Every structure is written in C-alpha cells, then in structure tokens.
Amino acid sequence: MKNPIAGGAGSAARVEVALPHSGAVRRRAFERLLENERLLAFALLTPTVVLLGAFIAYPFVMGVWFSLSDISVGQPAHFVGLKNFVKAWNDSIFRTAFWNTTVYTFWATIFKLALGMWLAIILNRHFRGKRLVRASMLLPFIIPTVLSTFAWRWMFDPTFSVLNWTLYKMGVIVTKLPFLSNGDWALWCAIAVNTWRGMPFFAITLLAGLQTINTDLHEAASLDGANGWKRFWHVTWPLLKPVTVVVVVFSIIQTFSDFQLIYVLTGGGPANSTHLLATYAYQIGVATGLLGEGAAISLFMLPVLFLVVWAQLRYLRKLEGA
Amino acid sequence: MDAQGMNRRHFLKVSGTAAAVLTTGIEGIVAARRAPAWAQGTKLHIVRWVDFIPEADVELKRQAPEASKALGAEITFEFINANDLQPRITAAIQSGSGADIIQMLWNWPQLYANSLVDISDVAEPIGKAQGGYYDVFSSTAKVGGKWLAVPHGTGGNAVAYRRSWFNEIGVKEFPKTWDEYREVGKKLKAKGKPIGQALGHSFGDPPTFAYPFLWDFGGAEVDATGKKVAINSKGTIESVKFLQAFWKDACDEGGLAWDDTNNNRAFHAGEISATLNGASIYIVAKRQKDKIKDEKGEPLWQDIEHAALMPKGPAGQFALYAAFQHAVMKYSKNQKLAKEFLKWLHQDANYGKWFEVNEGYSVGATKKWEDHPMWAKVDKPLQVFRQAARLTRAFGHPGPATAKATEAYTKYIIVDMYAKAVQGMKAEDAVKWAEGELKKIYEG
Numbered sequence: 001m002k003n004p005i006a007g008g009a010g011s012a013a014r015v016e017v018a019l020p021h022s023g024a025v026r027r028r029a030f031e032r033l034l035e036n037e038r039l040l041a042f043a044l045l046t047p048t049v050v051l052l053g054a055f056i057a058y059p060f061v062m063g064v065w066f067s068l069s070d071i072s073v074g075q076p077a078h079f080v081g082l083k084n085f086v087k088a089w090n091d092s093i094f095r096t097a098f099w100n101t102t103v104y105t106f107w108a109t110i111f112k113l114a115l116g117m118w119l120a121i122i123l124n125r126h127f128r129g130k131r132l133v134r135a136s137m138l139l140p141f142i143i144p145t146v147l148s149t150f151a152w153r154w155m156f157d158p159t160f161s162v163l164n165w166t167l168y169k170m171g172v173i174v175t176k177l178p179f180l181s182n183g184d185w186a187l188w189c190a191i192a193v194n195t196w197r198g199m200p201f202f203a204i205t206l207l208a209g210l211q212t213i214n215t216d217l218h219e220a221a222s223l224d225g226a227n228g229w230k231r232f233w234h235v236t237w238p239l240l241k242p243v244t245v246v247v248v249v250f251s252i253i254q255t256f257s258d259f260q261l262i263y264v265l266t267g268g269g270p271a272n273s274t275h276l277l278a279t280y281a282y283q284i285g286v287a288t289g290l291l292g293e294g295a296a297i298s299l300f301m302l303p304v305l306f307l308v309v310w311a312q313l314r315y316l317r318k319l320e321g322a
Numbered sequence: 323m324d325a326q327g328m329n330r331r332h333f334l335k336v337s338g339t340a341a342a343v344l345t346t347g348i349e350g351i352v353a354a355r356r357a358p359a360w361a362q363g364t365k366l367h368i369v370r371w372v373d374f375i376p377e378a379d380v381e382l383k384r385q386a387p388e389a390s391k392a393l394g395a396e397i398t399f400e401f402i403n404a405n406d407l408q409p410r411i412t413a414a415i416q417s418g419s420g421a422d423i424i425q426m427l428w429n430w431p432q433l434y435a436n437s438l439v440d441i442s443d444v445a446e447p448i449g450k451a452q453g454g455y456y457d458v459f460s461s462t463a464k465v466g467g468k469w470l471a472v473p474h475g476t477g478g479n480a481v482a483y484r485r486s487w488f489n490e491i492g493v494k495e496f497p498k499t500w501d502e503y504r505e506v507g508k509k510l511k512a513k514g515k516p517i518g519q520a521l522g523h524s525f526g527d528p529p530t531f532a533y534p535f536l537w538d539f540g541g542a543e544v545d546a547t548g549k550k551v552a553i554n555s556k557g558t559i560e561s562v563k564f565l566q567a568f569w570k571d572a573c574d575e576g577g578l579a580w581d582d583t584n585n586n587r588a589f590h591a592g593e594i595s596a597t598l599n600g601a602s603i604y605i606v607a608k609r610q611k612d613k614i615k616d617e618k619g620e621p622l623w624q625d626i627e628h629a630a631l632m633p634k635g636p637a638g639q640f641a642l643y644a645a646f647q648h649a650v651m652k653y654s655k656n657q658k659l660a661k662e663f664l665k666w667l668h669q670d671a672n673y674g675k676w677f678e679v680n681e682g683y684s685v686g687a688t689k690k691w692e693d694h695p696m697w698a699k700v701d702k703p704l705q706v707f708r709q710a711a712r713l714t715r716a717f718g719h720p721g722p723a724t725a726k727a728t729e730a731y732t733k734y735i736i737v738d739m740y741a742k743a744v745q746g747m748k749a750e751d752a753v754k755w756a757e758g759e760l761k762k763i764y765e766g
Contacts, residue, residue, distance in 0.1 A: 073412045074437035087762070092755065093733075158576025159588045180579035183745060267405075269523040269734075270578035271741035286409045288732040289433060291416070 066295035073289030084296035093272045094297060097280040104191055104276060105255040111195040112251055113244070116202025121232075123203065124210045141200040149264040152193045156180045156265075183273025186266050190274055194261055198254070202247055209243035210236070242319055249312040253305055277301050364395040366659050368648070369421040371404035374586070374602035374683065377609070381679045389666050395659055404525050404582070408732065414651065422654040423663070426647045427525065428731065429462040429716055429723040431470040438470040439650040444661045445469035448668045452688035456711040459687060461723040462645040471647035472664050473687030475680075478643050478710025479530050480628040482589060482603045483596035486616075487515055488627075496629035500538065500564060503633045507572020510595045517572050518594030520580035521741045526644060527582045528737040529717075531598050531632070533642045536561055536736060537719060538635025543730060543760055548721025551764050553739075554757040557637060562740060562749040569744040578741055590614045590622065598632060601683040604703055630706040631713070643714040646684060682707035726763050735759045
C-alpha cells in the first residue's frame with residue numbers, strides 16, 4: 001500500500017487501516033499550526049475583534065458620522081461639519097445637562113467611595129452574621145437598575161411618598177418634601193439613588209483589596225503606637241490606592257454615561273433640571289428624531305471619558321514602574 | 323393542498339377570492355365570504371399605547387382573532403407605554419424593521435412623513451362614509467394633501483372635579499374664568515385639597531394644559547404663518563405670571579414631577595380636588611367602584627363632575643386634545659394587508675364595539691360617532707366628551723401643525739417655560755428662554 005490516504009475508494013479493510021494514519025497526520029499538521037504563534041494569536045483574537053468591531057467600533061463610527069451630518073429620522077444624511085456640536089454648545093439645555101452630569105458624577109463618586117470604603121472596612125472585621133450582611137449588601141447591585149429605580153420613584157412620589165408619610169407621622173415635617181418636584185432636590189435624589197446602587201461595587205472591590213493586606217503590617221503599626229486613623233492613612237490607604245483608582249475610574253465612566261436611572265426616576269425633569277448628557281441625547285436623538293444632534297450631544301462625553309481613562313492608564317503605568 | 327389536489331373548481335374559488343381582494347379590498351373579502359389568500363403564516367404587527375381605559379386594549383385583543391380570521395393572516399397587537407412610542411418609531415424607521423402599523427399621536431405623521439405610506443385610499447372612503455373627519459385631522463394626519471395615517475379617534479379632556487368639595491366652599495358651578503378658578507383653588511388648597519396639574523416631561527397632560535393655557539391669554543409659539551416665533555408677547559408673559567401665582571395659591575406643587583398617570587392616582591386617592599384629564603378618572607372610578615371610594619366610604623365616581631373646558635382667559639377658551647391615528651410604515655412588507663386591516667378595524671361593527679367600551683374617553687375621528695346610541699346610555703359627566711373633537715386645536719396654533727411644531731412639543735419647550743417659572747425663574751426670563759429654544763427650531 002503505497003498511498004493509504006488515497007486509498008479511500010478501496011475495500012473496507014484498507015480504509016480501516018488508512019483512517020488512523022490520516023488522522024494522525026492531520027493532528028500533527030494542526031499542532032504545527034498551533035505552534036505558530038502568529039496564527040494562534042490571530043485565531044484567538046478574531047472572535048473578540050469581530051465582536052468589538054460589530055458592537056463597539058461600527059456603532060461608534062456611525063455615531064461619529066451621524067454627529068457630523070444633519071440626519072434625522074427617515075431623512076438622508078448630509079455632511080454638515082461641526083454644526084451639531086456648535087448648536088449643542090449654544091443650547092442652554094445642553095449646558096444644563098453637561099453641568100448636571102458633572103455634578104452627578106462628582107458627588108455620586110465621592111459618596112460611593114466614602115461609603116464603600118467605610119462598608120468595606122466594617123465587613124473586613126469579624127462579627128456574627130458577616131456572611132449574611134455581605135450577601136445582602138450586594139442586593140442593590142444585583143437588582144436591575146430599572147426595577148430598583150421604580151421602587152425609589154415610588155418612595156419619592158410627590159403624592160404617595162412613603163418617606164414623606166413617615167416624616168410627617170413622626171412630626172418632623174408639616175408639608176411634603178419636594179423630592180422630585182424641585183429641580184435641585186431631584187438631582188440630589190438621583191445622586192442618592194446612584195450612590196445606593198453603586199456603593200456595593202466599591203465595597204466589594206475594596207474589601208477584596210483589604211483582604212490582600214497583610215495583618216502583620218497593622219500589628220506592627222499598632223505596636224509602634226499608631227491609632228486607627230494613622231493605621232488607615234499610613235498602612236491601609238497606600239496599599240489600597242491602586243485598587244481604589246481602578247474602581248473610581250470605572251465608576252466615573254459608568255456614572256458619567258448613566259441613562260437608566262434618570263430616565264426612570266425623573267425623565268430629565270422638572271424643566272430639564274435633571275437631564276444628563278445621555279438622557280438629553282436620547283431625548284433629542286431618539287424621541288425627537290434629530291439623530292445627528294443627538295449623536296453630537298452624546299459624543300461630548302468622549303473627551304471627558306478619554307481623559308479619565310488616560311489618567312488611569314498613566315497612573316497604573318507609574319505604579320508598575322515603581 | 324398540493325398542486326395535484328388543486329382541481330378547477332378550487333382554483334377558481336381561490337383566484338376569485340384573491341381577485342376580489344385585489345379589486346375591492348375588505349368589501350371583496352366579505353363578498354367572497356372567505357379570507358384572502360395571503361402568504362401562509364403572514365403576520366401583521368400593530369403597536370399602540372397602553373390605553374388609560376384597560377378594557378379598550380382588552381377589546382382590541384379580543385378582536386384580533388376575528389380580524390385574523392377575516393383577513394387570513396395573524397393579527398397581533400402590542401401595547402407599550404405612550405412615552406415610549408416615539409423612541410420605538412425612530413428605532414423602527416432607522417432600522418427599517420418593526421411593526422407594520424404604529425399608532426401616531428398628535429401630529430406625529432408630519433414628523434415621520436417620509437417613512438409613512440400614503441393611505442388616502444383607506445382614509446378618504448372611511449371619512450366620506452362616516453360623516454367626515456373633524457378638522458383637526460387635516461392638520462395632524464394629512465401631509466401635502468395625502469393622508470399618511472388613518473384618524474382613529476380623539477382623547478377629549480375636561481376638568482374632573484369633586485362636586486361635594488366645591489359645594490363645601492360655596493361653589494355650585496365650575497368657575498368661568500381663570501381668576502375665579504384661582505380663588506376657588508386658593509380656598510380648596512387651604513383645606514388641603516389642592517388642584518392637581520401635571521407639569522413634567524410626559525406626552526399628554528402637561529401639553530394639553532400648557533398650550534391651551536397659553537392660547538387663553540393670547541400667547542402663541544408662532545404667528546399664523548408658522549414661520550415666525552411669536553412667544554415673547556404680552557399675552558405669554560401674563561400667562562406665565564398668572565401660573566406662577568396660581569401654582570402657589572391653588573395647586574399641588576408636586577405636579578412638576580407628575581406624568582400622565584399621577585393625577586389619576588392622586589384624584590382617586592382624594593389628594594386633589596380637580597384636574598385636567600380625559601374621561602379615564604371617572605370611568606375607572608365607576609368600573610372599580612368597590613375599590614375607589616371617597617372619604618365617607620361612598621363610591622367616588624358619584625362625586626365626580628366634569629367641566630368641558632378649562633376656564634376662560636383674556637383671549638378666550640381653547641382646548642388641545644390628543645389626536646390618535648394609525649400609520650402604515652413604508653418599510654412594512656405587508657402594506658396591502660395593513661390597509662385591509664385598517665379598513666376592517668373601521669367597519670362600524672368592529673369600531674363600534676371598541677368605541678362603546680371607551681364610553682367617551684376616546685371619541686370617534688368622524689362626526690358620525692356623535693350620534694351613536696352609546697351617548698344615550700353614558701352618564702351625564704361623560705356627555706361633555708361627545709363633541710369634544712370639534713373644539714381642539716393642534717400644536718403650532720395659530721400656524722400650521724408642522725413637523726417643527728412637533729419638535730417643539732417633543733422638547734417640552736412650552737411645558738418647561740411654565741415649569742421653570744413656577745420653580746422661581748422670572749416670568750420674562752422663562753419666556754425669553756422659550757423664545758431662544760423655539761427660534762432654534764423654527765428659524766434656525
């Protein structure tokens with residue numbers, strides 16, 4: 001049998017002999033292919049690249065093109081340069097939304113960090129029911145945002161707020177608090193809900209960071225006479241800083257581009273006083289149908305988020321260098 | 323049936339039905355006594371709002387199998403939150419896929435004109451056969467002389483108020499002017515029973531209040547040409563100043579965060595004494611009389627009265643009611659079936675059942691329905707809706723109800739002008755803000 005692979009058309013016995021040999025050859029060829037690092041890298045990266053291209057790059061490029069065009073629902077697009085960006089910049093509602101987004105992100109991140117850190121430190125101690133507390137702490141993070149925000153909306157309801165009812169029954173207030181019917185109150189309510197929802201992410205990540213810190217360091221500091229605050233500031237914080245930076249950056253990105261919470265809680269009202277860039281872009285682009293203008297408004301988020309990511313990468317590189 | 327099983331008689335039957343449908347539409351279907359030969363498994367998808375009268379949606383769902391049988395295709399209704407209709411329309415048009423028929427509120431056909439099928443061949447005969455459409459539909463559903471949506475109804479509004487509470491402060495009939503209403507509201511608010519008015523970002527109640535209120539005082543967003551912004555006028559400023567005082571003196575200030583459902587709930591809970599709304603407050607209170615009761619434990623509906631219009635302002639008394647239409651989308655592959663369905667939906671027998679369930683919440687788009695026997699049966703407070711559709715104006719009044727007027731509405735500019743003012747902005751500044759925003763739309 002000179003060529004067993006080519007003998008497929010022969011008798012059954014010859015095929016039985018030929019198949020294992022053919023498989024072994026193919027396997028060896030496949031192994032050789034795998035050993036080729038370039039090919040292997042290509043094969044492993046392709047699915048990710050395709051997914052990123054289809055669901056991130058393509059929409060992003062389309063978004064950039066829309067923002068440079070006058071496209072509106074059902075109408076063809078014509079290139080208009082930076083007109084949409086200029087129009088947005090001169091739009092008082094856009095400026096309000098931009099300011100709101102900054103305030104919302106800044107304060108929500110501060111609160112989430114402070115409360116998340118506090119919670120993480122508490123949960124890092126041993127106490128009865130620790131596991132139950134840790135599990136229940138994750139509830140705000142697990143419940144879908146839309147659902148939990150609806151619950152908050154009911155709690156802040158101008159007519160039926162359980163918070164107002166409780167405060168009234170306790171004799172703390174005599175008239176209803178304008179949780180969502182006053183622009184300033186509504187924005188702070190949104191910040192409170194965002195803090196409630198995002199705090200577990202901070203707490204659980206910081207808790208993981210805390211658990212990597214060697215307890216000997218704290219003991220040594222205690223022996224040297226450091227009190228609780230000094231131990232936190234000089235031992236815990238420096239070691240926790242890299243994790244904290246990553247968490248804060250992720251949070252800033254998520255909070256700055258938040259949509260669901262405001263959409264459900266206030267719809268951007270009253271009188272646009274709680275609009276964020278994402279909700280305003282949605283109102284203009286999707287509800288009103290001015291897709292070009294909506295895309296331009298949402299793209300204003302890009303430079304801010306780019307700066308945040310750049311700062312994070314720079315910091316992490318610096319840490320790696322150190 | 324396979325080709326071999328097709329005999330001459332059967333072939334003639336099927337082709338005769340198809341020919342009847344092609345030439346005579348729904349009449350042909352009825353004449354042929356057989357569903358038309360649509361491709362097997364053809365589905366027709368209709369998106370509408372979640373009705374404030376739940377039974378109206380139940381009735382349409384009940385009719386769907388009947389329509390499926392009559393048309394030989396699967397008819398499915400999908401009901402979504404009214405505030406989500408516009409985003410759904412935008413997504414459907416841009417992706418070129420989605421529901422075959424979408425409900426259009428207000429003058430939305432103007433905004434989506436390029437993406438809607440000309441259905442004059444459906445709308446014209448229905449209008450002619452049913453005594454003609456109300457004038458408002460020429461502004462809302464007709465673009466460039468073509469019907470881009472078939473008018474389906476109008477959601478009239480009236481001021482629902484508590485008769486006994488008004489009587490308690492010596493008011494026997496609803497105030498005729500805004501000044502009188504303010505005085506009444508002041509007394510009611512002092513008793514913890516304020517007037518309720520939504521002034522948030524929502525599709526219905528905020529604009530149906532804000533626009534007529536503006537017109538009552540002689541204000542308007544544009545002039546009669548519809549091209550020049552005219553909001554910054556003495557009338558508008560007066561209206562804003564009046565609302566600032568009215569809000570403080572007479573209204574539940576939580577209304578700034580209300581959507582279209584809040585005032586219904588607040589009224590049913592006895593939290594407010596009066597509110598501008600459709601007939602749903604009364605109808606739902608009556609249909610759920612065992613649940614919705616007044617402070618004495620009596621069914622609340624017995625104490626509800628309706629004033630047909632909001633009070634009169636210095637320039638008159640106006641109304642803005644939601645126009646409802648159905649449009650066939652251009653991307654739909656079932657345009658012919660969609661048209662046949664709309665014809666079926668508007669047949670007297672089918673439409674009549676839906677109309678009766680509504681009890682005046684949605685009234686007909688054509689004048690014929692003013693004479694329907696239902697009106698002899700409905701309660702007196704609901705009679706105010708009988709001719710409601712005759713009174714309504716459209717966005718952009720006194721100019722045409724153009725796509726730009728829809729844009730101004732969708733951005734809540736008129737609503738927010740008032741909302742800003744009642745939150746403390748100076749009346750002149752609020753009007754100036756609205757002027758700037760409107761100029762970007764109309765003159766930009």
